[in-house]
Amino acid sequence: MQINSELLQKLKVAAVKNAGSYVEKVLVSSTEHGNFGMDLVDRLHDQLPATACDNCGACCNSISIFSIEYHRIIRDLMTRCPPERLRRFIVSALRLDQRQAEIGSEKRLRCVFRDDETKVCLIHPVRPFACRIFGLLKSDGTRECERVRDINFPPQTVSEEFLTELQSRVLENSESYEPFEGTGKIHFFPVEFWIYRYLFSPQRALQIYREVMIPMSGALTSFWKDKRKFADIETID
Ligand code: SF4
Numbered sequence: 001m002q003i004n005s006e007l008l009q010k011l012k013v014a015a016v017k018n019a020g021s022y023v024e025k026v027l028v029s030s031t032e033h034g035n036f037g038m039d040l041v042d043r044l045h046d047q048l049p050a051t052a053c054d055n056c057g058a059c060c061n062s063i064s065i066f067s068i069e070y071h072r073i074i075r076d077l078m079t080r081c082p083p084e085r086l087r088r089f090i091v092s093a094l095r096l097d098q099r100q101a102e103i104g105s106e107k108r109l110r111c112v113f114r115d116d117e118t119k120v121c122l123i124h125p126v127r128p129f130a131c132r133i134f135g136l137l138k139s140d141g142t143r144e145c146e147r148v149r150d151i152n153f154p155p156q157t158v159s160e161e162f163l164t165e166l167q168s169r170v171l172e173n174s175e176s177y178e179p180f181e182g183t184g185k186i187h188f189f190p191v192e193f194w195i196y197r198y199l200f201s202p203q204r205a206l207q208i209y210r211e212v213m214i215p216m217s218g219a220l221t222s223f224w225k226d227k228r229k230f231a232d233i234e235t236i237d
């Protein structure tokens with residue numbers, strides 16, 4: 001699958017023309033969503049071991065999250081960020097072309113919340129499951145990143161079953177969509193997908209996910225290839 005360059009170009013133009021009104025639309029949609037699921041997300045996040053790491057940023061690439069995590073993040077941003085910072089966030093979410101990077105041997109989309117110059121995560125207190133579970137001590141004594149350290153002693157191990165149970169409670173309360181006909185619905189999509197879903201429509205967001213984001217991200221390409229359904233997906237250089 002080749003990238004849809006026309007669609008990527010439309011996103012670039014929209015970022016320049018409509019950033020102001022898009023900020024408003026994103027904030028209004030999360031306000032209308034209300035508090036549903038917000039406490040649940042916080043409580044489940046709190047059940048995970050607290051960790052610190054070397055903050056090299058290598059793993060801070062576009063992350064897939066649940067819809068209620070998305071609303072939790074937007075509600076946090078709207079209470080903390082001045083309008084100009086929100087505008088830059090929305091522009092960055094639309095400018096996928098500016099965030100493609102080579103991480104190791106793979107093309108990745110850098111996380112829209114990571115500032116590579118200052119090494120700051122814009123949403124660290126409300127970062128999603130995907131970030132919190134990366135590098136946790138597993139039952140077999142290994143970590144996905146050996147530079148992750150537990151803050152509390154002794155370190156707490158987490159099992160796959162425990163993580164699945166926690167995430168299933170978020171999943172039950174989140175929206176789901178079918179990216180490709182016949183694949184079934186999934187609940188986790190990149191942050192950008194949720195922004196497009198509320199700015200445009202679910203159908204448009206799915207199109208951008210399929211035709212722009214998957215070909216631009218080695219991780220998403222691998223995910224769908226692993227499912228052995230779309231062996232023709234190719235990343236772009
Ligand atoms: S978890 Fe590891 S790879 Fe990710 S930022 Fe921390 S040190 Fe870097």
Ligand code: SF4
Binds near residue numbers: 122
């Ligand atoms: S949300 Fe924060 S911790 Fe997670 S990938 Fe993005 S920058 Fe890194």
